[in-house]
Amino acid sequence: MARAATTSDVFNAIAEPQRRQILVLLRAGEQPVTAVAEALGMTQPGASKHLRVLREVGLVRDRKAGKQRVYAIDARGLRPVHEWTGGFEQFWNESFDRLDAYVQNLEQTRRRNDRWQRQGKKRGRKR
Amino acid sequence: MARAATTSDVFNAIAEPQRRQILVLLRAGEQPVTAVAEALGMTQPGASKHLRVLREVGLVRDRKAGKQRVYAIDARGLRPVHEWTGGFEQFWNESFDRLDAYVQNLEQTRRRNDRWQRQGKKRGRKR
DNA sequence: TTGACATATGCCGATATCAGCATATGATTC
DNA sequence: GAATCATATGCTGATATCGGCATATGTCAA
Numbered sequence: 001m002a003r004a005a006t007t008s009d010v011f012n013a014i015a016e017p018q019r020r021q022i023l024v025l026l027r028a029g030e031q032p033v034t035a036v037a038e039a040l041g042m043t044q045p046g047a048s049k050h051l052r053v054l055r056e057v058g059l060v061r062d063r064k065a066g067k068q069r070v071y072a073i074d075a076r077g078l079r080p081v082h083e084w085t086g087g088f089e090q091f092w093n094e095s096f097d098r099l100d101a102y103v104q105n106l107e108q109t110r111r112r113n114d115r116w117q118r119q120g121k122k123r124g125r126k127r
Numbered sequence: 128m129a130r131a132a133t134t135s136d137v138f139n140a141i142a143e144p145q146r147r148q149i150l151v152l153l154r155a156g157e158q159p160v161t162a163v164a165e166a167l168g169m170t171q172p173g174a175s176k177h178l179r180v181l182r183e184v185g186l187v188r189d190r191k192a193g194k195q196r197v198y199a200i201d202a203r204g205l206r207p208v209h210e211w212t213g214g215f216e217q218f219w220n221e222s223f224d225r226l227d228a229y230v231q232n233l234e235q236t237r238r239r240n241d242r243w244q245r246q247g248k249k250r251g252r253k254r
Numbered sequence: 255t256t257g258a259c260a261t262a263t264g265c266c267g268a269t270a271t272c273a274g275c276a277t278a279t280g281a282t283t284c
Numbered sequence: 285g286a287a288t289c290a291t292a293t294g295c296t297g298a299t300a301t302c303g304g305c306a307t308a309t310g311t312c313a314a
Contacts, residue, residue, distance in 0.1 A: 012142045014138060015142035027218075034259095043304070045263080048284070053269090058277075066260090066312070067259060067261080069310095074218065076297095078215050078218075080220075082213055086146070088205045092205075170275090175293085176272085176273095177272095194280075194291080195281095
């Protein structure tokens with residue numbers, strides 16, 4: 001096997017800096033492809049392809065308007081990302097004192113998993 | 128040019144499902160490489176490589192403990208991701224009525240950018 | 255229909271990425 | 285130092301990805 005096909009997953013879609021820029025741009029209002037391309041300094045096919053990825057993961061919607069195709073944001077798909085990262089909030093709210101974290105993690109780890117801790121314990125911890 | 132080098136960027140680091148799993152695992156407490164590999168069903172070199180990426184973007188820290196190298200989470204780097212996605216919160220809090228969004232966006236867009244709107248306007252909008 | 259404009263798609267080359275395996279490096283114990 | 289355990293690195297093959305270009309498709313107007 002090789003790289004897992006990560007497209008069609010929101011995390012991957014927003015891993016591309018240009019696609020993030022597109023989302024920021026569209027947050028201010030819908031835009032046709034050419035306007036996106038111009039605003040962000042990319043080629044029309046380039047914009048079209050990135051918009052396609054965003055559409056496939058559901059982060060944008062498109063609407064026909066004359067010969068133009070207007071893209072609008074639909075950022076509901078970002079909510080899972082927001083919530084997933086929010087699950088780590090404790091790590092930036094507490095002052096991240098290294099010693100505190102060390103002790104706290106040691107406790108938690110000891111409870112959940114002592115298979116590997118057993119050997120380390122008997123010869124003591126440094127620090 | 129080809130794919131932009133996206134490693135060393137947090138968004139890219141968490142685009143990999145396995146790396147997200149590692150972060151979730153480490154949230155419960157620090158772990159040595161082998162334990163991570165076993166817990167998530169991957170090979171030792173595999174775990175080591177993913178941990179390396181996470182370390183390079185600052186999402187984990189490592190500490191020597193005997194012959195083991197214990198990895199702990201340092202999720203402060205996830206804060207920007209959380210905040211960036213949070214900037215789109217309005218799009219999942221409001222009921223996403225398509226017509227409302229359409230009108231609202233049309234207004235904003237008209238104000239900011241009328242170069243492309245000019246042609247579309249004179250022949251009317253379809254729906 | 256033809257022409258003009260807007261967008262999407264296909265192809266290419268360069269490169270990044272990932273998994274798997276073998277092996278090198280590092281640390282500990284004897 | 286030698287053996288052993290833990291981790292990191294290097295290599296390879298398969299594939300995904302991105303940018304750029306040409307061009308196909310679609311839409312409207314005359």
